[in-house]
Amino acid sequence: MFASVGGARKVVVAKAALTPDPGFTPASAAAPVRVLAKVGEASLKGRNRRRFLDALRRNLKAVLAGLDARIETGGSVLVIAVADEVAADEVASRLARVFGFAAASVCLRCERDPGRIAEVAMVAFERRRPGTFAVRVRRRDKTFPLTSQDLEREIGAAIQQRTGLPVDLAAPGLELRVELDVGAAYVHVRELETAGGLPVGTSGRALSLLSGGIDSPVASLLAMKRGLEVEFVHFSGEPYLGPTATTKALAQAKVLNGFQAERPGSLWVVPFGHQQRMLSAVSDESHRIVLYRRQMARIGCALAERLDAAALVTGDSLGQVSSQTLPNMSLVEDASALPILRPLLAFDKREVMAEAAAIGILGLSELPADDACPLFAGAKQRTAVPRPAILEAEAQLDLDELARSAAEAARKVEPGVFLDRLERESRAKPR
Ligand code: ATP
Numbered sequence: 001m002f003a004s005v006g007g008a009r010k011v012v013v014a015k016a017a018l019t020p021d022p023g024f025t026p027a028s029a030a031a032p033v034r035v036l037a038k039v040g041e042a043s044l045k046g047r048n049r050r051r052f053l054d055a056l057r058r059n060l061k062a063v064l065a066g067l068d069a070r071i072e073t074g075g076s077v078l079v080i081a082v083a084d085e086v087a088a089d090e091v092a093s094r095l096a097r098v099f100g101f102a103a104a105s106v107c108l109r110c111e112r113d114p115g116r117i118a119e120v121a122m123v124a125f126e127r128r129r130p131g132t133f134a135v136r137v138r139r140r141d142k143t144f145p146l147t148s149q150d151l152e153r154e155i156g157a158a159i160q161q162r163t164g165l166p167v168d169l170a171a172p173g174l175e176l177r178v179e180l181d182v183g184a185a186y187v188h189v190r191e192l193e194t195a196g197g198l199p200v201g202t203s204g205r206a207l208s209l210l211s212g213g214i215d216s217p218v219a220s221l222l223a224m225k226r227g228l229e230v231e232f233v234h235f236s237g238e239p240y241l242g243p244t245a246t247t248k249a250l251a252q253a254k255v256l257n258g259f260q261a262e263r264p265g266s267l268w269v270v271p272f273g274h275q276q277r278m279l280s281a282v283s284d285e286s287h288r289i290v291l292y293r294r295q296m297a298r299i300g301c302a303l304a305e306r307l308d309a310a311a312l313v314t315g316d317s318l319g320q321v322s323s324q325t326l327p328n329m330s331l332v333e334d335a336s337a338l339p340i341l342r343p344l345l346a347f348d349k350r351e352v353m354a355e356a357a358a359i360g361i362l363g364l365s366e367l368p369a370d371d372a373c374p375l376f377a378g379a380k381q382r383t384a385v386p387r388p389a390i391l392e393a394e395a396q397l398d399l400d401e402l403a404r405s406a407a408e409a410a411r412k413v414e415p416g417v418f419l420d421r422l423e424r425e426s427r428a429k430p431r
């Protein structure tokens, strides 16, 4: 009667089979809870695989600090032992901040026996109360005598016996996922969100220009997502401006460090007001933001050298404002000895805001603060500042020396690491 439960077609089960077994018992779960996390792209990296997996494991360990959770096994699926589902929930919130995992789930571990798997699976059925179901087995232990299909059939039959529910392979009310590993089976009870990307630290180190605004924290996050370890630099308008923007950047860096908890970045605060004043004394008002940006790049590079960082990261988005047109970005690029990475180049503001909202820092980023950039600059900035005018203005100052001294005078602040829950804001894209 149950022969086609795991097969390829919809099964119509005879009425009699829909009557629940009188011995139907609610899940006697008492099964240990585990969080399974599947390695993403990192597992595909050929000879670098070991290095990627080691970094991923270290990063995972760092976010789990202070929780009662233990990483049990390695390989391309990491198993995290937790006391119960409440603890699993806590692990889930931390896991969402580790780049390099493609999928994760809360599972119940049990013996590799179809009857026992069905019994444990009742937890999922009781919660969801589906009208139909399907069983999907992934057999990671290839030496197990039954094929995935055999197992699907047997587990499905055992579930039908307990619940009387029909199978629907095309659109099941509940898709019960089971992983068969060496020594244990894992029954999925909840799928988790993962961050994707590559493990932080596997692509090197970069210095991110963090203004305290909306774009640069998102750019920093995307840089981390592709495996970069990030240090932060903030240019403050002091002594002409107050510390609000710096405080915002500090709070943002703390949240961002939750995504690189194993090696959190420092925030380097560069007092920039005097240099902005010097630059404004030798230039046309409408050229100044480009001049400031070029000098920020020089200072950034000087600092990056000290920090062993191989690139700068900014929140530039093509055409967003007059300093981010192609001609003006090229002028900034020319002043930088290091490549400038712009992860948001093709993002619309709305998309950037949705990303910021997803990690709960949009509201913080929108708080009003005096940004250093407009200091001494007019409201109207040229969209294509003429290169000769820039060079002529800069020739009047020793900007390399000023950059070196600013990098030396940078204050190092430790933002710390925020590992509490990240509250998604309403403007985040629904997942
Ligand atoms: P953000 O929202 O991040 O401030 P924005 O849209 O306001 O970005 P701009 O102010 O033009 O853009 O700055 C472009 C990029 O230059 C920022 O994303 C940031 O990387 C860098 N930047 C600008 N001002 C500062 C600053 N005061 N300190 C550090 N980086 C800065």
Ligand code: MG
Pocket: 211, 213, 371, 373
């Ligand atoms: Mg800004």
